[in-house]
Amino acid sequence: MINFIKKKIALIWAKKHVKATAKFKNNAVEDQHQLLLSLVKTAEKTLFGRERNFEEIKTIQDYQTHVQIADYEELKPYIEKVKKGQRNILWTETPEYFAKTSGTTSGSKYIPISKEGMPYQLAAAQSAIFHYISQKNNSDFVAGKMIFLQGSPELEEINGIKTGRLSGIVAHHIPNYLQKNRLPSEKTNLIDDWETKVDEIVKETERQNMTLISGIPPWLIMYFEKLIERNGKKITELFPNLQLVITGGVNFEPYREKMNELLGKPVDTIQTFPASEGFFAFQDDYTKEGLLLLTNHGIFYEFVPLDTYGKPDAQRLTLKDVELHKDYALILTTNSGLWAYSIGDVVRFISKDPYRIVVSGRTKHFTSAFGEHVIAFEVEEAMKATVEKFPAQITEFHLAPQVNPAEGLPYHEWFIEFEKEPADMEAFRINLDEEMRRRNTYYDDLIAGNILKPLVIGKLKKNAFHEYAKSEGKLGGQNKIPRLANDRKIGDFLEKLKS
Incomplete structure (x- = not known):
């Protein structure tokens, strides 16, 4: 009876949520314009805002004149000030978190996540699930066990700012109504050695009614292979009620064939586009290619045609100017204090009604087939x-x-x-x-x-x-x-x- 009620409530919530998102899908261009002006106004008195005369910015064109595209190295001096405990530098408040990532010429990156920014990371993941439930008209998986393969939730502190990998940070914000269904246990999640951790996850889950599994494709494959090795069964034989696989971090397509082989039969899959800098998009229709761009989640987007990226006269386009099937370097301005930040990803629009993208590459040559971001x-x-x-x-x-x-x-x-x-x-x-x-x-x-x-x-x-x-x-x-x-x-x- 409890499971029936839980599934019914989830379906009602999902339908209501998807109906509410119609507004942002239809008003993306105007929402983006208003968002940018709001972000600039909020940050007028920050060190970054004062240096670039934010009080003079009244239009998108003004913003592009006052604020140049920057990568991490160019914003690093400001982030170092924040790490030392200085306030009002990039954003009005001290970040709630630093998401620590790898991949720059000077070691780890520390990406600020503000109190305003963190809820959007969670809301985007929730929205992805709600869109799936609404489209499928089926919420059966909420009655089973769910696993989110992630890094350790253990965080360190830098001058009072909690610091760790994004997946570990997110683990601290899983809603209470999911906690009883969520695996692995906290004890297992805290294991540092990844192989040991996966072995324990296998033991914890192999006899459970797993209905949703989420993680980066190579991690999922390792988990699935260990399950099969121990039990001699394909994943859908072991978990006959498995309904949904959610992936992110790297392009899923190179892994699809291997994943299907391990699963034993097709399972619904949702692809997502999260990063430490923000959660940008998710697959709102699991049957079709393309990820819905989240234009009302505290991030203002600009798009530089890839063939001009890095040149002094490169155009900085907004949503209203993009063309379909053309590659663009993705530039972000966020409510965590990243300003015209070049994240390094390349996207291609496959729809403008609503705005849907595919991630088509990186701005520089790289190797990250497994999420390693080797430069x-x-x-x-x-x-x-x-x-x-x-x-x-x-x-x-x-x-x-x-x-x-x-x-x-x-x-x-x-x-x-x-x-x-x-x-x-x-x-x-x-x-x-x-x-x-x-x-x-x-x-x-x-x-x-x-x-x-x-x-x-x-x-x-x-x-x-x-x-x-x-x-x-x-x-x-x-x-x-x-x-x-x-x-x-x-x-x-x-x-x-x-x-």
């Missing part, structure tokens, strides 16, 4: 340190992920053309992997957690990169081959040129 600086420094130690000489190299190997765990493959090979190639490989783990904490977590195996070296014959450049019509001093990729387009070509 060029990290791989170049790791290679430099390893080459100097052995010694060896490198002509060129390229890193590509192998998401679906023929056997074993996924891995990073480094295609290397040596001018002078190291005397001990295996020792060179091990050292290179260790150098990468030191520089990127997410990569280290993935290796330590047995989600990835240590890197593999693909040794190339002489002039391999020359042949690739020639094949692409990119011979010449100004044409650089990307050191990093998030796919195997270059890697598949180089595969044919191994020595």
Whole structure:
């Protein structure tokens, strides 16, 4: 009886919520305009606002004139002041949290989350679920057990500001009505070692009525494989009432085939687009491609055509100016004090009524097929340190992920053309992997957690990169081959040129 009432209430809430969201879907352009002016007005007396004469800003064009696009390094001096306890710097109040992330040239990033910003992170996740319930006209899963694979909720403090990974922060805000259904236990969630943690999660959940499972795709795959190994059953055999899988963090498509294989039969899937900087979009129709852009959640969006991104005269477009099926660098202004912030993601609109996007890439070459956010600086420094130690000489190299190997765990493959090979190639490989783990904490977590195996070296014959450049019509001093990729387009070509 209790479960019947719970499902009925969830369905009523969902229908009511989706009906209420029609307004923001229809008024996105005007809402965005008013939001920006409100954010600017609120922050007029902050250090950042005073330096840029916020009191003079009356239009979007004024804002774009006064506030230039910035990345983390450019906002870092202000964030350092906040970390030291100074107030009224980027936003009127001290942040409630710092979401600590990896991936810059100077170590970890500390992304402020204000008291105003935190509720939107939670509301977006809730909205995604409500849209699914309303469309499906079925809320059966709320009566079962739900699991959210996430980082440790243990937080440290920096001058009174609680600091940790976003997933750990969010864990402290799960509504009470979900707590009884939520797994794993707090004791298991606090385990630092990821492989140990997943083993305990498997033990806690394998006999439960799991109906909703959420997490980053590679983490889900690891969890599913361990369940199958222990029980000898596909996931939908083990959890016959499993109704919904929610993913985020990385593009789900490369994992879809593997996921379906482990599940045993199709399960409804919702893709989301959360980040430490905000929760931007979710799949409001689970049967169709595209994520609904959240235009009334405390974030003002600008879009720079990717082919002009980084140029002094690059246009900064708002929603009313974007075109379908064109790539844009995503720029954010948030109610947590990020101003014209370039997050590094590239999006493409596939609908303008309402505004729906797909995440089409990154503004810079990168490798993040498993959520590791490896950047060029990290791989170049790791290679430099390893080459100097052995010694060896490198002509060129390229890193590509192998998401679906023929056997074993996924891995990073480094295609290397040596001018002078190291005397001990295996020792060179091990050292290179260790150098990468030191520089990127997410990569280290993935290796330590047995989600990835240590890197593999693909040794190339002489002039391999020359042949690739020639094949692409990119011979010449100004044409650089990307050191990093998030796919195997270059890697598949180089595969044919191994020595």
